Amino acid sequence: MDAESYQKTVDQIAPKRPVLLNCMKAFLTGGIICAIGQLVSFVFMYFFSFTERTASNPSVATMVFLSMVLTGFGIYKKIGQFGGAGSAVPVTGFGNAVISAAIEHKSEGFILGVGVNMFKLAGPVIVYGVFSAFVVALIKTILVKMGVISW
Amino acid sequence: MIVSVIIAFIVGGLVCVIGQLLFDVAKLTPAHTLSLMVVIGSVLDGFGLYEPFIDFAGAGATIPITSFGNSLTHGALQEAEKHGFIGVLTGMFEVTSSGISAAIIFGVIAAILFKSKGKVS
Amino acid sequence: MKKTGTYQFASKPSIVSTAVSVGPLEKVSPFHPHFDFIYEDERIGQETNEKGHSQLIEDTCNMAVTKGGFQLQDIDLLLAGDLVNEMTPTNFAARQLATPFMGMFSACATSVSSLITASFFLETKLMDKVMFGAASQHNAVERQFRYPIEYGAQKPPTGQWTVTGGGYGILSHHQTGKPYVHSATIGQVMDCECTDPLDMGSAMAPAAFDTIQKHLAQNKGTSYDFVMTGDLGKNGFSILQELIKSSGVSSYLVDNYRDAGAEFYGNEEKFLSGASGAGCSATVYYGPIYAELLAGKWKKILLVATGALLSPLSFQQGETIPCIAHAVELSME
Numbered sequence: 001m002d003a004e005s006y007q008k009t010v011d012q013i014a015p016k017r018p019v020l021l022n023c024m025k026a027f028l029t030g031g032i033i034c035a036i037g038q039l040v041s042f043v044f045m046y047f048f049s050f051t052e053r054t055a056s057n058p059s060v061a062t063m064v065f066l067s068m069v070l071t072g073f074g075i076y077k078k079i080g081q082f083g084g085a086g087s088a089v090p091v092t093g094f095g096n097a098v099i100s101a102a103i104e105h106k107s108e109g110f111i112l113g114v115g116v117n118m119f120k121l122a123g124p125v126i127v128y129g130v131f132s133a134f135v136v137a138l139i140k141t142i143l144v145k146m147g148v149i150s151w
Numbered sequence: 152m153i154v155s156v157i158i159a160f161i162v163g164g165l166v167c168v169i170g171q172l173l174f175d176v177a178k179l180t181p182a183h184t185l186s187l188m189v190v191i192g193s194v195l196d197g198f199g200l201y202e203p204f205i206d207f208a209g210a211g212a213t214i215p216i217t218s219f220g221n222s223l224t225h226g227a228l229q230e231a232e233k234h235g236f237i238g239v240l241t242g243m244f245e246v247t248s249s250g251i252s253a254a255i256i257f258g259v260i261a262a263i264l265f266k267s268k269g270k271v272s
Numbered sequence: 273m274k275k276t277g278t279y280q281f282a283s284k285p286s287i288v289s290t291a292v293s294v295g296p297l298e299k300v301s302p303f304h305p306h307f308d309f310i311y312e313d314e315r316i317g318q319e320t321n322e323k324g325h326s327q328l329i330e331d332t333c334n335m336a337v338t339k340g341g342f343q344l345q346d347i348d349l350l351l352a353g354d355l356v357n358e359m360t361p362t363n364f365a366a367r368q369l370a371t372p373f374m375g376m377f378s379a380c381a382t383s384v385s386s387l388i389t390a391s392f393f394l395e396t397k398l399m400d401k402v403m404f405g406a407a408s409q410h411n412a413v414e415r416q417f418r419y420p421i422e423y424g425a426q427k428p429p430t431g432q433w434t435v436t437g438g439g440y441g442i443l444s445h446h447q448t449g450k451p452y453v454h455s456a457t458i459g460q461v462m463d464c465e466c467t468d469p470l471d472m473g474s475a476m477a478p479a480a481f482d483t484i485q486k487h488l489a490q491n492k493g494t495s496y497d498f499v500m501t502g503d504l505g506k507n508g509f510s511i512l513q514e515l516i517k518s519s520g521v522s523s524y525l526v527d528n529y530r531d532a533g534a535e536f537y538g539n540e541e542k543f544l545s546g547a548s549g550a551g552c553s554a555t556v557y558y559g560p561i562y563a564e565l566l567a568g569k570w571k572k573i574l575l576v577a578t579g580a581l582l583s584p585l586s587f588q589q590g591e592t593i594p595c596i597a598h599a600v601e602l603s604m605e
Contacts, residue, residue, distance in 0.1 A: 001478050001515075003465040010466070010474045013511050015429040015545075017175045022426070026171035027164035030215070034163025037210035038156045056205070056213040057249040063214060064253035071422050072265035080424020085170030087424050088181050089188060090163065090214045095254050096424050097181075102258035103265050104420030107320040114262045118255070121423065124182050125216060126251065129189040130243055133223035136197035137239045141231045151232050174426065181425055267411065267421035268314070 022084050029083025033090040037063055060091050067095030072103065097121040155209050162211030170215075185216050192220030196228070222247035277458035278490040285394035286450035287387075287441045287602070288401075289340025292559035293332045294551070295410065295436030302538045306560035307437070308335055314411065314436060322361055325354065325409035328438050329365035333403060336440045347371040348399035351389050352440065353382040353406055355413050355550050362407070371403070379579030380503050381459070382406035383439060383554035384598040388456040390443040391600075400444060405558065407438025408549035417469070417584055430471035432505045432533060432548035439554030441562070451565040454572070454603040457487040461581065463594040469587050473508020473533075473545055476578040479595040480504060481515040483576055487599045488521060496526050497570040500561065501597070502553030502577035503533030505545035526574075532556035553577040565604045572603050 040062050041055040050058065070076040076096045079087045087093050101120050105113035119126065143149045166188075173184040192215075195201040201221035205212040212218055223243055230242025244251075293309035294301070295316075304310065309331070311317075315324035316331070329352070337344055350369060353376040354362045366373040378385035386404035393399045411421050413434045419425050446452055462482050466475035480501045488494075504512055509531040516529065536547035536556065557575050564570055576599040582591070 001462075001464060001481075003463070006464040006478060007466075009514060010511060013514055014471060014474055014507050017428050019172075019175045022175055023168045023171045026167045030167025030170075031160035031164030034166075034211045034214045035156050035160040037163070037214035038159035041210055041213075042152060052209075056210075056218075059210065060213065061249045061253035064250065064257055068257040068261045071424075072261050074268045074422060077422055077424045081426055083167075083424075084426040085174050085184065086164070086167040088174075088185065088426075089167045089170040089216055091216060091219070091250050092214075093424065094185070094216055094219070094250065095257065096422070097185075098254040098258045099261045100267070100420040100422035100424075102262040103267050103422055104415055106262045106266070107322075110259075110262065114259060118258050121182060121419065122185075122254065124186045125189050125219065128186045129193060129220045129223050132190040132193040132220060133196075133227050133243060134239060136193050136224050137227035137231055137242075138236070140197055140228060141236060141239055144231075145235075151228075265422075267415075 025082055026084045026086035029079065029086025030090055033063070033087065033092055037090070063090070063092050064095035067092035068099050071096050071099045094122055094125060158207070159209050159211035162208035163214055166211070166215040166217065188215070188217050189220040192217030193224040196221040196224040219247060219250055276486045276490060277460065278455060278487055280455040281391050281395050281453050283395050283397070284446040284452040284454065285391050285443050286445070286447040286452040287562065288444045288447055288450050289336050289342070290439065290441040290558040290562045291332050291335035291339055292439040292555045293328060293335065293437060294555055297410070298435060298437055300538065300540060301536055303536065303556055303560045306563045307555065308559070321409055321412040321415070322356060325356065325361035325407065325412045326364040328409065329354070329362055329407045330368045332405070332407065332438045333365065333369055333440050336403060336442055340442050342401065342442065344369060344371055347401050347403050347442070349374065349393060350403045351376050351386040352404065353377045353386065353550065355379065355408050356416060361409070361412070378596055378598060379581055380548060380550045380553060381577040381579035381596055381598045382550050383502065383557055384575055384577035384600050387441070387443065387453065387600050388458060388598055391453045391456060394443055394445065402443045403440055404443060405438060405440030406550040406554040408434055408436065408551035410434045410436045410549070413549060427544055428470050429544055430468070430473060430507045431544045432472060432503065432546055433537065433543045434549035435536065435547045435551040435555065437551035437555040439551065439558035441558045448605060451562065451602050451604045454601045455491065456601065457483050457490070457599040459483040459597040459599070461594045461596050463592050465592045467592055469582060469593070471507065472548055472580045472593070473505040474511055475580055475593040476504055476595040476597065477508045477511040477515060479597040480512055480576050480578050483597040483599045484574070485519070485521055487574060487601070488526065491601070494572065496528070497573050498528040498530050499526050499574040499576060500530040500532060503548040504531045504578060505533045505548060507545045509534045565602060568604060570604065572601065574599055574601050
């Protein structure tokens with residue numbers, strides 16, 4: 001059996017991912033999470049004297065806290081199966097990646113388990129976020145120094 | 152206030168749809184998808200586009216993981232403006248401490264409090 | 273001529289006793305009346321998933337021994353395996369059982385590869401009782417091959433659910449009134465360049481097809497009640513049926529094909545394509561199917577356990593997923 005013709009058979013028979021439905025679910029889930037984030041930032045603006053700009057940091061932290069509760073009680077993975085990227089892309093999904101790994105590796109102890117494995121899913125996000133920020137900022141700084149653009 | 156919640160809903164939802172297309176059409180793993188989105192966020196800030204996006208969409212722009220890339224670049228650029236090239240290195244985490252520190256703190260707390268359960272979703 | 277890997281066992285070794293136990297979630301299975309024991313706790317009351325996995329193996333092996341009216345010291349050899357790194361759950365259970373032991377790894381096809389190997393040992397008459405089987409524990413397998421249990425990754429419709437369960441049997445010399453091993457086909461590794469670890473069914477179907485074809489070609493004219501694959505799941509099983517249809521293999525008097533993984537969780541949609549894991553075929557073959565053979569419902573069946581031979585590392589390094597299938601033909605007089 002040659003691999004190429006077999007892959008064609010698989011493509012014909014295997015159930016397709018329901019892309020449109022998945023996108024609608026992702027839109028709904030992600031939208032709701034961001035709307036909750038917006039409400040949370042209003043709370044920080046009206047009750048804790050944060051400004052529109054500075055409210056985002058405590059809001060993000062609060063969302064990660066909510067993510068911990070949902071992850072710990074086994075609810076976030078159900079939201080994840082429904083919402084797909086809708087629950088993975090918001091910062092709550094980043095929190096879920098960190099927290100689920102932390103919970104999972106508790107059985108190997110707090111140093112070798114939790115500590116070592118906490119970022120095994122979310123690590124690339126930090127690594128490539130930092131590295132791309134470095135490259136972008138470096139290029140921009142060079143261009144400013146050369147007088148090509150201004151801050 | 153209602154309007155900004157609706158905008159956050161729509162914009163945040165659309166950003167997630169992009170993520171879903173990367174999952175389902177480009178067949179990327181979650182790790183690849185999220186890394187790519189962070190890089191996109193950081194590049195957008197390089198062009199000075201992400202802050203206006205936040206002004207427009209509020210949490211619709213700050214909650215998706217793209218904003219993490221934005222704040223890293225933003226911190227680096229702010230310091231670079233003050234201290235030149237050294238600032239590129241030192242300013243990185245100036246703005247964006249909360250997402251990572253919250254994830255670490257709540258991660259450890261969760262590990263103390265919870266155990267995983269293999270219930271079907 | 274190329275060897276087909278098909279062997280007949282003239283001494284007709286009989287499966288004299290089996291035991292099957294599963295986790296709490298497997299209660300929903302339509303097969304559950306034939307499971308000997310259903311644990312209330314997914315960790316079998318242990319601290320870690322891996323310890324629970326080991327406990328399940330130990331308990332189930334003990335059950336198989338007791339049900340047959342034997343003692344552990346009667347066992348000449350334990351041949352068993354699981355999916356966890358270095359097979360520690362089975363190795364640790366074997367430490368407790370303290371019988372002569374050899375680990376077997378054929379991924380999810382271990383249920384049958386261990387039975388085939390046991391049949392050869394029996395055929396030599398050097399041994400009297402060989403215990404065989406396989407097990408898997410959902411959490412322990414998922415955390416190793418995929419993601420942490422609580423991580424919210426979306427599984428596609430081709431995804432399968434790893435069974436928590438184990439099935440073990442004891443093979444001895446021929447006994448009338450007990451199902452016996454008539455023949456077996458040792459599969460060869462097949463790779464049709466599938467790469468998606470969330471679509472194992474598509475990857476394994478060609479291996480199952482190849483082994484079935486070889487076995488049936490050596491046993492022309494034999495009439496089977498059914499041929500049952502291990503854990504292709506609903507998707508892999510439809511692909512297998514398509515392969516069989518387009519090749520005309522069904523002309524060998526088999527028109528009834530089944531798949532343990534596709535049937536395991538019934539029509540529950542949340543399990544997507546169905547069940548998988550070493551415990552899937554082991555619990556179905558040595559639980560319900562064995563019971564029905566014993567009751568005389570079936571006279572001749574072909575069990576084809578399938579295994580995907582990948583690791584998280586091989587996937588990350590961009591390797592394709594090679595697969596294997598082993599077949600064993602059981603008869604009841």
